Amino acid sequence: MIDFLRKLFGGPPPSSATAKERLRLVLMTDHLALAPEMIEQMKHDLVDVISRYVEVDREKIEVNFEQQDKALAMLANIPILSVNRPSGNGDAAAAAAEEPPASPAVAHAAGAPPVRRRRRRRKAGAPAPAPSS
């Protein structure tokens, strides 16, 4: 009854709720800090999944955890080398075969943002075929 009225009148949450929340977050951070092998493993698995779609720079991956407002956030910085599927992938070869072969120049130009094609785009800086003049 009183609790109901309290809710009705509003007011700040009791400090025990704040304590509970702080405890939850601090322990999550503690446990992460205590489990570096787990984070390494997670990084590894993460890259494996992402690598199915894009080629990433395994050496430069950074995974950090920080407290954002009411949650612990995982921030992953994963440099993408190329959006091509890794070579030897049967799907990629099949997809390429669906469309008529384009000139290397067109393929490179497709790296510019406004061009929308069904073709898999390459990013500048990625090992792309040299533009032909």
Add this chain to the structure above:
Amino acid sequence: MHVRQAHEENNAEYEAQPQAGAEPVKRGRAIVITSGKGGVGKTTTTANLGTALAQRGASVVLVDADVGLRNLDIVLGLESRVKYHLLDVLEEAAELDDALVRDKHSENLHLLAAAQAREKDEVDTEAMCDLIDELRERFDYVLIDCPAGIELGFKNAVAGADEAIVVCTPEVSAVRDVDRVVGLLGNAFRPQLVINRLRPALVKKGKMLSVDDVNAILRLPLLGVIADEPEIIVTTNRGEPLALRRDEPTGAAYHAIAARLAGEDVPAPMPPEAKESFFERLGSLFGGKRS
């Protein structure tokens, strides 16, 4: 003799006693009382649990492993009787029997005091383990009062123990430290929890973490909850543990914890629920500050 030997061989798996006619070797329980954080009531808990266990008829020795900051003797009111201490025994400068101080109130309760003028790194871990083993052969319970922290003093206190009781107050910092200590101990110590210094009135007002809040995080078997009673300060002033008075709710709570520790199926003691008058509650609703 031959028959006996043959019998023993046949029953090697079932017979616990190694030799015919020999006294069975006692194997008491060595329990470390720890917390990580200081000032949560490890020493008070050790003194009261030891008293309660002794009052139940068990033989108990309390080992103050807080070398350099001897306190357990004060809480038990034995400070004037301590002649030799833990390091004297470990370094074989004194006989164990000369260093054990018998309690004033319970004749089957003994104290092995810590050295006051020495340092924690002077304790030899192996010698400590041997000593605890020796004590286990003589007592039903060896309760080791662990120093705060997780450094060498903690490691030495824990080394000889095979069970742990962790003491936690309903505070963020204490819970965090217990979580860390439990992680360091691992499952081998089967840590059990005592929540100390709970103030039911504050819990009711939402100003203190509740028993459920604490144990939703720690998830440990709960031995019991001790309320934050002024009487504990009074009894510590006098050097007479509250567990000597079973008629007091807190004294009874220590006895219930001791019973649970001994394996009795009694409920974990909880402090009485705070009573708040209707007007108090109404007051806290309208003008009361919640901090």
